[in-house]
Amino acid sequence: MVQLIVFLILAAVCVGSAIGMLTSKNAVYAALFLVLNFVVIAVFYLMLGAPFIAMVQITVYAGAIMVLFMFVIMLVGAEMFQEAGGLNSWQRPVALLMGFGLMVVTVLMIATSASPAPPRDLGVSAMEFGSPAQIGEVLYTNYIFPFELISFLLLAAMVGAVILTKTERKKRRVLRSLRNKN
């Protein structure tokens, strides 16, 4: 019963912060609303018996990714960005209508098809379920190949980000030196 009350309060905060992110004019406020949303979702992970995922959520999402977002907002000056209505102002009501329709359809579908019964109790192993030790065991036995692939993906992303944001001036100098060589 206590869990249900906590869930309902946190769900309200979660949806509220998501809508706040959507409607806030200032991009910095939007980022802070999103941080709140991520922290609330981390609490949901704790309720669902996933302490490791909850900690990763806090450190990676609410920490690293949102700091990167704030960094770019400050760099680009997006907090001053004004969204002009312009020619495409008809898009907004249509977008709201379609989003609301999608929400109604998906929620109705899930509510009518899923059984509202609480999940079966995991018993004695409930304390160990989702612990870092268990996650590590599964990750390094069944999922070792995807794990190695992911490391390559992160390396490629790191190199790609550096290449993309490299300044033009240096590129030109390299081109010139190549031309001189020919």
Next chain:
Amino acid sequence: MLVPTSYFVILSAVLFTIGATGVLFRKNAIILFMSVELMLNAANLALVAFSREFGTLDGQIFVFFVMTVAAAEVAIGLALIVTIFRNRASIDVDDIHSLKG
């Protein structure tokens, strides 16, 4: 009493649709990216909920991988936004229409 899995899945669906509406609704490229992150989080929440429902850890491993891919995607995406801003001095997605026929 544990919270039923369907409640978490419904919450995840609501968050996903809010994120999808954000992608359609906003023009600021950075807020568009934040909406995509919100959608990824909603999917993660559903995966963890089903992981508890079936009593296996595979859903949580998937969430771990999704988070890693999201981190890579954000790094590349924000680098693209910075490059576009440097070239065009704007991050309005309606301004980026050079390829429009």
